[in-house]
Amino acid sequence: MKLLIKGGTLINPDHKKIFSADVLIIDQKIAALDHNLEIDGAVVYDVGGKLVLPGLIDLHAHLREPGFEDSETIATGTMAAAKGGFTSLACMPNTNPVADNSSVIAYILYKACQEGKVNVFPIGAITAGSKGEQLAEMADLKEAGAVAFSDDGRCVSNAAVMYRAMQYARMINMPVIDHCEDTRLSAQGAMHEGYYSTLLGLKGIPAAAEEVIVARDLVLAGETGCRLHIAHVSTAGSVQLIRQAKTRGLKVTAEATPHHFTLTDREVTGYDTGTKVNPPLRTLEDVNAVRQGLRDGTIDVIATDHAPHAQEKKEVEYDNAPFGISGLETAVGLVWTELVNTEILSPLEAVEKMTINPARILGISKGLLAEGADADLTVIDPARTEIVDPAKFVSKGRNTPFAGRTLAGVPVLTIVGGKIAFEYAG
Amino acid sequence: MINRKNLIGLQHFDPPEIELILDTAVAMKEIVSRPIRKVPTLRGRTVMNLFYEPSTRTRTSFELAAKFLNADVINISSSASSVVKGESLKDTVRTLEAMGTDIVIIRHPMAGAANLLAGWTGAAVINAGDGAHEHPTQGLLDMFTVREKKGALEGLKIAIIGDILHSRVARSDIWGFLKMGARVSVCGPATMLPIGIERTGVDVYCNVDKALEDADVIIMLRIQLERQKAGLFPSLREYARLFGLNRERLSLAKKDALVMHPGPMNKGVEISGEVADSLQSVINEQVTNGVAVRMAVLYLLIGGGDA
Numbered sequence: 098m099k100l101l102i103k104g105g106t107l108i109n110p111d112h113k114k115i116f117s118a119d120v121l122i123i124d125q126k127i128a129a130l131d132h133n134l135e136i137d138g139a140v141v142y143d144v145g146g147k148l149v150l151p152g153l154i155d156l157h158a159h160l161r162e163p164g165f166e167d168s169e170t171i172a173t174g175t176m177a178a179a180k181g182g183f184t185s186l187a188c189m190p191n192t193n194p195v196a197d198n199s200s201v202i203a204y205i206l207y208k209a210c211q212e213g214k215v216n217v218f219p220i221g222a223i224t225a226g227s228k229g230e231q232l233a234e235m236a237d238l239k240e241a242g243a244v245a246f247s248d249d250g251r252c253v254s255n256a257a258v259m260y261r262a263m264q265y266a267r268m269i270n271m272p273v274i275d276h277c278e279d280t281r282l283s284a285q286g287a288m289h290e291g292y293y294s295t296l297l298g299l300k301g302i303p304a305a306a307e308e309v310i311v312a313r314d315l316v317l318a319g320e321t322g323c324r325l326h327i328a329h330v331s332t333a334g335s336v337q338l339i340r341q342a343k344t345r346g347l348k349v350t351a352e353a354t355p356h357h358f359t360l361t362d363r364e365v366t367g368y369d370t371g372t373k374v375n376p377p378l379r380t381l382e383d384v385n386a387v388r389q390g391l392r393d394g395t396i397d398v399i400a401t402d403h404a405p406h407a408q409e410k411k412e413v414e415y416d417n418a419p420f421g422i423s424g425l426e427t428a429v430g431l432v433w434t435e436l437v438n439t440e441i442l443s444p445l446e447a448v449e450k451m452t453i454n455p456a457r458i459l460g461i462s463k464g465l466l467a468e469g470a471d472a473d474l475t476v477i478d479p480a481r482t483e484i485v486d487p488a489k490f491v492s493k494g495r496n497t498p499f500a501g502r503t504l505a506g507v508p509v510l511t512i513v514g515g516k517i518a519f520e521y522a523g
Numbered sequence: 524m525i526n527r528k529n530l531i532g533l534q535h536f537d538p539p540e541i542e543l544i545l546d547t548a549v550a551m552k553e554i555v556s557r558p559i560r561k562v563p564t565l566r567g568r569t570v571m572n573l574f575y576e577p578s579t580r581t582r583t584s585f586e587l588a589a590k591f592l593n594a595d596v597i598n599i600s601s602s603a604s605s606v607v608k609g610e611s612l613k614d615t616v617r618t619l620e621a622m623g624t625d626i627v628i629i630r631h632p633m634a635g636a637a638n639l640l641a642g643w644t645g646a647a648v649i650n651a652g653d654g655a656h657e658h659p660t661q662g663l664l665d666m667f668t669v670r671e672k673k674g675a676l677e678g679l680k681i682a683i684i685g686d687i688l689h690s691r692v693a694r695s696d697i698w699g700f701l702k703m704g705a706r707v708s709v710c711g712p713a714t715m716l717p718i719g720i721e722r723t724g725v726d727v728y729c730n731v732d733k734a735l736e737d738a739d740v741i742i743m744l745r746i747q748l749e750r751q752k753a754g755l756f757p758s759l760r761e762y763a764r765l766f767g768l769n770r771e772r773l774s775l776a777k778k779d780a781l782v783m784h785p786g787p788m789n790k791g792v793e794i795s796g797e798v799a800d801s802l803q804s805v806i807n808e809q810v811t812n813g814v815a816v817r818m819a820v821l822y823l824l825i826g827g828g829d830a
Contacts, residue, residue: 292719296534298634298656298691301718368635412613414633416654 098515099123099139105149105476109466110449120149122472125515130468142510144476150448151466152184152215152473152513156352156455157249157274157328157400158425160186160217163204164193169405169493171205172212174425177403177492179518181425182508184473185216185463186403187455189249190227197222197233199241206242214518215511216473218244218461223262223273229253232262236269244459247274249328250375252310254280259314263323272324272350272458277310277335278302278376287416289362289377297365299415302377304332311335315342318349326458327351329402331376333386340395350458351390352398355431356422356498358387364498370411370418371498374404378498391450392441398458399450401428405494423494427485429477431499433506437479444479476510478521483507525823529641529648532657533698541666541702547819548667548812554591555815564826565594571624573616574651575601575631580786580810581651581661585628588817592826597624612636613643620644625825629653634691647824655689661785662695664816666703668809669740672781677704682734682776684766685744685793686755688715692785696742697723710734711744711766714755731766738776742783743768743794759792769795773803781805 100122107130108115121129121136155178161169169177178186188205190196196205202219209217221238225231227248235246246266252275253259259275266273283306288294290301311327315338318325330336330351339351356374361381364372372378390396404421411418432451436442442450456464463473482505487495509521525540533541554562570589574582582598589596599619610618616627626647629637634654641648652658670676681700687693687709700707701724709720710728721727728734735741746762756762773782782794782804790796799806 290718292722295717295719296694296723298654298694300655368638409611413611414631414639415635416633 099136100512100515101134101136101139101141102149102474102476103134103141103143104145105147107149107466108445108448110151110445110453111465111467113445115445120474122512122515125472127466127468127470127472130466144510146480147476147478147509148444150475150477151452151464152511153182153429153451153475154455154463155183155186155401155403155425155428156398156458158186158188158403159191159405159421160188161405162192162208163201167407167493168410171208171217173491173493174403174405175209175214175217177425177490179214179511179513180491180508182429182475182477182511183215183425184475184511184513184518185218185461187218187220187244187459189247190220190222191250195222195227196220197225197227199234199237202238202241202243215513216463218459220245220247220274222246223248223253224258227251229255229258232265235265235271239269239271244461245272245274245326247276247328249274249276252276252278252280256313256317260317260321263317263321263325267321267323272326274326274328275310275314276328277307277314279306279309282306282309286377287373288365289379291362291380293362293365297368299365304334304379304383307332307376308334308338311338315339315347315349319347322348325349329354329357329376329400330387330390330396331357331379331383333383336386336390336395340390343395350397351395352400353387353391353396354400354402355424355428355435358384358391359431359435360384360498368415369498370413370415371422371496371500373415373418373420374422375420388436388441391436397450397454399428399432399447400455401425405492406496407493408495411496421496422498423490423492423496425492426490427497427499427504429508430483430485430504430506433479434504438505472512472515474512475508477506478509479506481505481507481509527824530659530820530824531637531641531648531650533659533662533695533702534657536702538702541663541699544663544816544819544823545667545670547823548816551818551822552812552815554818560591561593562591563593564822565589565592568594568625568825569623570594570596570821571619571627572596572598573619573627573629574599575629575636576652578630580813581630584810584813585651585817588814588821591814592818592821594821612640616640616644620646626821649820649824652691654691655694656691657695658691659695660813660817660820661692662699663820664809664813665696665742665783666699667816668783668805668812669781671812672805673739676700679705679739680708680737681705681740681742682708682710682738683742683744684710684731684734684768686715686746686750687711687720687744688717689747689750690744693744697725701725708734708738712756712762715750731772732775735772735775738780740781740783741768741776745785745787746789746793763792767793767795768798770797773798783809785809
């Protein structure tokens, strides 16, 4: 099988280069990058004027399977990923059962192989049942295919457990991803604690709930030498703590989500449960700090925290609604509209944060645009705009606060392992 | 008439609308004082009291208000309905709407329940208290009571004292009194003053004596024992000592200051029995006025139709 992608502008984040070339794919690999390629028998895609990127990688997604198939499945979640321009994603272990043992990892990989549209890299739990007590069998999880450890959705609240987890993960050279939340400070909170929680009468989650754990984790990472990745950074204080730690030379990386660099807590006015997310939407000052962190490199990765929920679960009182935003299908448009077109990030920097940077953190040979590399490619049309319509989502989760927004930058072709996983139909 | 389908909160009401409700309530109060307290204004209309929280005074007040206007009233409490079978708020309301109801009065422990309901039903919605968000008819009856006693609201100094963080009454009072030109102070323990409350335009105090200085109206809020268990204050004893309204403190306010409380009271905690029963207390009149104000709201929201 030969595919020829002609006339595109290529972005190679590994070598920090932007250039024009045709891309020849033979079977599952990139066979050639050159000008004016003419290949007999190749299926040709003319992508003149569009950007050809190494396939995007989402470091933080929830596929809900096994256990919550009414909200998402590996089939629908990976379809949403392909439509959103992602060729690989790392899925969080808060399934039912929790991915805290090798058989759940094996099940996810098997389902992904059978039904998945994109590459799936499972993340194993830090602790058994993500209960924050006993360590999960990390070495076993790694052998089964886990690429990192996290108790995402729940924070390891016991500092001693986190300390041991980092020591152990360091021993087997694996990164730990933490969802930083002091659950006593955030207890029963539904949104950011501030002026708008006061007006709305909703219990607030203070910025401190995130920051005290970020600070703790940075200390523990320094002590243990573990590679630490901070998930979904949402506050100015967290950005500053991470920036300082990086200056000291700590092996820490961080991610931000499109909703945290786009929306403020003001969006909660009206009690739209689509805005309920954890960590919560913060203040304008926090949003600006996250943007600054992305710009100066403090934040390495843009990840979706795709958290789909069945419609009826969100059609309830704000306090009763689950946290989460269905993010895979709006991520590229938000990155381009909010960061690239506003010149906070160059196209190359934006692509780095969605390809090579997550690949390096997870230790996977993805995010490359070179001869011999896996034929995972994303083509996006930066000039095209689209209005977000949740009814058109292929994810089962249509929970989004972005409905009706016009976004510029549309993924038009997604190639995974040399096969067309998604093609834009208009 | 008010050109709105719902009464969710006073935050989004304009001064002329509030004025109209208060003026209408004057006429309603006259009806309530008649020997035969019934007018045919809402005959043939159905009013649904949908209460997800225990309530005696608010539910009864709405029920009486609707009955004085000749509406048919149905009371539904969450403990004796399909809610206990796990039905969602949306489905419950859709079901009740399908049976035909003109107005839904909702009390709910969670903020925003009335907003969501208003989006799910074509019936008019009155918020009878949603979590710590708003309790607009309480705000209106407080304003009505003060206006009746003081003649006007503009320029008055209103002190609201207690657990501001969890109080929907405080929020509705703040919006209502500020819109009508009064000055509002809030006062309570630092742990019960919500962040950013000063941005509404109120003055914020932790020292109750300062908050009471020259006050024309003192609104005391109920303190709930479970807040102590949650660690928001050390003891009822210390709370009463620092924030309770007693005779000595009352003397810091203007001589003719009104003492108000949305009830139910914890006498001896946020307010001494002596003050609650004093001549300056209008706590019982608040209850009477509540019926008149709720009649006005019902009438203004649905009474002007062609039924």
